[in-house]
Amino acid sequence: MxxxxxxxxxxxxxxxxxxxxxxxxxxxxxxxxxxxxxxxxxxxxxxxxxxxxxxxxxxxxLDFEPDLAERESTAADEKDRIARAALAELPAEGSVILDAGSTIARLAAGLPLESGLTLVTHALPVAARLADHPAIDLHLVGGRVRHRTRAAVDAWALRAYGEIRADVAFLGTNGFGADHGLTTPDLAEAAVKRAVIGAARRVVLLADSAKHGQEHFARFGDLADIDLLITDRGLAPDSVAAIEAAGTDVITV
Known part of the structure; x- marks a missing residue:
């Protein structure tokens, strides 16, 4: 054949x-x-x-969504580099929101023991990695837990994020691009991500380059909503230039 x-x-x-x-x-x-x-x-x-x-x-x-085990093993080296680079974007003190996602979980695992931040998350895997952290003031946002991502969604989560204002949020996504913005397969998860964007003074997107140009069912923002994108060197130089021209800083690692 x-x-x-x-x-x-x-x-x-x-x-x-x-x-x-x-x-x-x-x-x-x-x-x-x-x-x-x-x-x-x-x-x-x-x-x-x-x-x-x-x-x-x-x-x-557009509604396909890999499970946690698959996310953990996909682009693992790139995600490790992105998470290490994201550590430099943490404030010396203050408040941080950590979204759900395998790259965000890697960031959580790498937080230094002396980090005395106030940290908010709706992701159970992230909270589990930080629950025994001696210096962090950890706040777990509640809601209906999606089995696919182990993230809290719906009214409780939205209300909680509507009541806070953090210094910086680290956000994950299933797809990003100039044409379709930021997308994810699930509407409820998209709503929480949108609330996270609105709850932070600065938003940092952690996304490996394979997600560039990917389009999913639920849209939760534009690249203009992102202050900084940290991605890997697989993102083409012309794509980096286009994103930066639209007002979002880009770090490739």
């Missing part, structure tokens, strides 16, 4: 099943996993699928 024929069949399977994985496709077509990855890369470039950890989903699935 030639590559175009195989890619057409992969696209058909993805549309019927909602997702394909590399190892299963390699077995089905009796080719190497690397060959399948090249096929998925070609389909991704054509805008027909969106690559995710271990496989791909049809491009039309």
């Amino acid at each position: 030639y590559a175009p024929e195989r890619q057409q069949e992969i696209l058909r399977i993805a549309r019927e099943s909602g997702r394909v994985d590399v190892l299963s496709l390699a077995d089905t077509f009796q080719v190497t996993a690397e060959t399948v990855r090249r096929d998925l890369k070609a389909l991704d470039r054509a805008g027909l699928v969106r690559r995710v950890h271990g496989g791909a989903i049809p491009a039309g699935r």
Whole structure:
């Protein structure tokens, strides 16, 4: 089977099943996993699928949301570098909001023991990493907990963020870009992210470059709402220039 024929069949399977994985496709077509990855890369470039950890989903699935384990293992090195760079953006004292997300959790894990910040989060994994931190004044925002992200959402969370004003918020996203702004698959989570933006004097977005240009179901802001983007060097220089021209500072690591 030639590559175009195989890619057409992969696209058909993805549309019927909602997702394909590399190892299963390699077995089905009796080719190497690397060959399948090249096929998925070609389909991704054509805008027909969106690559995710271990496989791909049809491009039309704007509501797809990976689970926590998948997020932790995707772009792990890039997320580690982004989280380390974000430490330099912490205030010496004052208040900080930490959003949900695997990169934000890495930032939480790296907070120095002497950090005496007031810290607010609605993310259970973030709170769990900081609960025994000796110097931090930790505030956990409540609400309905989404199993997919272990983040609190809905009215309680929104009300809590409406009552505070923090020095800086560190925000995560599933997708970002000049055309569609900041997006995530879930409306309730988007509402909380929007509230976090409104609750902070300064907003820092932590997002690996693979999320650039990705579009999801629920929109929660514009790049203009972000003071600083910390991403990896995979973000193209022209994209960096366009984001900075719109008023958002960019750090690549």
